Amino acid sequence: MSLLVLAIYPDQYATRLALFRDGELLQHIDIRYDKEDIKKFKRLADQKDYRVRSIEVALAKWFEKNGHESIAAIVAPGGILDPVPSGAYLVDSVIVARLEEERPFYHASSLGGILAAALAAPRGISAFVMNPATVDEMDPIAKRTGIPELPKAFRNHALSVKAIVRQVASDLDKGWRDVSLIVAHLGKSFTICAHTKGRMIDLANANDLGPFSPTRSGGVPAADLVRMAFSGAYARRELRKKITGRGGMVAYLGTSDLEEVRRRIDEGDDKFELVLAAMAYQVAQEIGALATSLCGNVDAIALTGGCVCDAPFAALVAEQVQWIAPVLLYPGEDELAYLAQGAYRILKGEEKPRRYAEVMSVTA
Secondary structure, three states, X not given: XXXXXXXXXXXXXXXXXXXXXXXXXXXXXXXXXXXXXXXXXXXXXXXXXXXXXXXXXXXXXXXXXXXXXXXOEEEEEOOOOOOEOOOXXXXXHHHHHHHXXXXXOOOHHHHHHHHHHHHHHHHOOEEEEEOOOOXXXXXXXXXXXXOOOOOOOOOOOHHHHHHHHHHHHHHOOOOOOOOEEEEEEXXXXXXXXXXXXXEXXXXXXXXXXXXXXXXXXOOOXXXXXXXXXXXXXXXXXXXHHHHEOOOOHHHHHOOOOHHHHHHHXXXXXXXXXXXHHHHHHHHHHHHHHHHHHHOOOOOEEEXXXXXXXXXXXXXXXXXXXXXXXXXXXXXXXXXXXXXXXXXXXXXXXXXXXXXXXXXXXXXX
8 A cells, every 4th residue: 555645844935845655756846935925924833824725735736637645644844842852753732832832942844843733634644743953862961061051052953864874874784773973964054963872962063062054153262252242233133143044154255055155166266265174174073073972983974965065075074084984975955855754664663653742741
C-alpha cells in the first residue's frame, strides 16, 4: 500500500510544500504571499486561515491534475517550543497552544505545527512536527559560561543536523547512534554540533558564541558589546539587528549572497576574499574546538547547507580540519525531504512519536 505524505515548511512570506509517495518526491509547490498582506496580521497565529486556504487551493489543483489520493500524514518543522529531546512529536491541542504563544520570540517555522493541525483535522489523519530548533541534548558541562544567568544557548538547526547524521551513518555503513560526528550546518545562519551516541552533546551557533555567518554576528567581544549597547547610538532593535539579520558577512560586504561574493572575488576584490576566508577560518576553529567534546574520537566531519554549494568556501574549511577526521560534503539543504523522512519512519513503525505534554511533565 502506497503512502502519500505532505511536508510543509512556512517561511515569513511563503509556504513551501512537497508531496512524497513512499519516500519519493512527487512535487514541490511554493506558495508566495504579498508582503503587505502578511504585515496586516498582528500575530503569527492569525495567519492560519489565510495560509490554510492557499494550501488547500494548491493541493486541489495538484490532485485535479494528477488524480486524487488520500494523504497518510502531514509533517512540519517544530518551531520554537520549550527545550525538548530530539525526535518527532504528535501535533495535538497542547503543542498548538504552545506554538500560538509565540515565545520567546516570533519565528515563521512555528506556524508549521499550527498549519499541519488545521490541515490534518478535517482529513482525520495525524500531523507531526520534527526536531524543533529547541532540541536540547547538550551535556550540562557544555552549557556553562562565566555568567551563571547566561547559559550557553541551545537553539540550533536540529532538523538538518539529525538528517545529516543519519545520512553520514548510512554512508559509513554504521548505525546512526554508533557514529561520533561533527556536523556543520552552514546556511544563512550556522550551527556546528558535536553529535555522539544519538545526541547533540555540544554546539555553537552564529546567533551567540559561534562563528559569524552570512547574516549573523557570531561571538563578539562582550565588553565592547556592552559599551556599544550603552553608547546611546543604537536602539535595542537596531543593536539586535546588528547581531541577527545584519551581522556577519552582510555587515562587512553589504550582501549575504555567496554567488555575489564569489563573483566579486573572481573579479579580484581582496576585501570580499578576506571576509569569506575569515568566515571559513572561524567555522574551522569551532570544528576544532568541538573535536575536544568528542576527545578527538571523530568518525567524520560533515559540512552541509547552502554555503557548502560554494566549493572554494567548503574547501577552505575542509583543508583546515581534515587532520581531525575525513570531511564529507552535503551541499545545500532540503528541509521538506528531512521532514518526510521522519514521517515515513513513523508510518513504518521505525520511530514512535512523542507527546509534548508528557515530555514537559517529565522535565518540569
